[in-house]
Amino acid sequence: MKIKETPLKDCYIIEPTIFEDERGYFFEKFNEKRFEEFTGLNGHFVQDNISKSSYGVLRGLHLQKGEHAQAKLVSCLEGKVLDVAVDLRKDSPTFGKWFSLELTAENKLQLYVPRGFGHGFSVLSETAIFSYKCDNFYNKESEVSVFWNDEDLKIDWQLPATDVILSEKDKISPSFKEGNF
Template sequence: MIAERLAIPDVILFTPKSFGDDRGFFFESFNQQRFAELSQCSVQFVQDNHSKSQKNVLRGLHYQLAPKAQGKLVRVVQGEVFDVAVDIRKNSPSFGQWVGATLSAENKQQLWIPAGFAHGFLTLSDSAEFLYKTTDYYAPDYERSILWNDKDLNIQWPISELPSLSGKDQAGKSFKEADYFDH
């Protein structure tokens, strides 16, 4: 497995070593010891989530506040998405900055998004199945959402038309109004 720190170094793109032949492929999708070594993070995952989205569905930008903050290890097992992490840690040198990566079943890459980041993704293929591990349980009282198209964040989503959003995501706050992390 190869780990690449993105422009915000706490966000890490993992590329597994895949072994394939005419019968199919095999790769180790998660190894706690290797993850800790490459990320230099000691985390425990407590929940796995699986979602399916149609083309042009945008989910996010979601996060949970402390004490229920979640780190997420995300990947796509069918299709392709553009995945985004936004630093919302007030005292971070990259506060208010974002990074993005294209994750797909084909590239098998995973993105580590630590607690203190808002997360979202846009489905690029006809449909996509998205898996993610979290470091804390879903806690709706601590959940927050930032508008996907906030002008201050200026995320460069690869879209040509307005995305399909949930009611919760349509009602997200602007970045300036959002609740941040005291990091």
């Protein structure tokens, strides 16, 4: 397992070492001890979530704030997504910056999204199954969001706007400037 830094503070790419033979493949998806040694961050997770979405679905940008803030370790188990992390920590040197990474079933990459980050993804394949490991339990009252197509962030979701499918909640998210994070 290789852990690589991204341009965003505390946000990491995890690339597994894959062992393949005629039977298939094996890899260590996550190792808490190695992660903490490399990053100095807590890698203890308490909740796993899975979502299935079709092409054009865009989920995000979401985050939990306060005592219910969540770090996430995300991956794509089937299909292909563009995963996006936005640093919303006002005291961070990378506040307001975003990073994207294509996660696929084939590349088996994962992205560690720390607490205080907005997170979202767009589905680029016909369907995708997406996995989220979270280090804190979900709390509906602590959830906030940022509009997916914010004019200040200028995120390239790699989808034509006409193909984007949003939840009702995501259609009315506040802008980055209006955000309460």
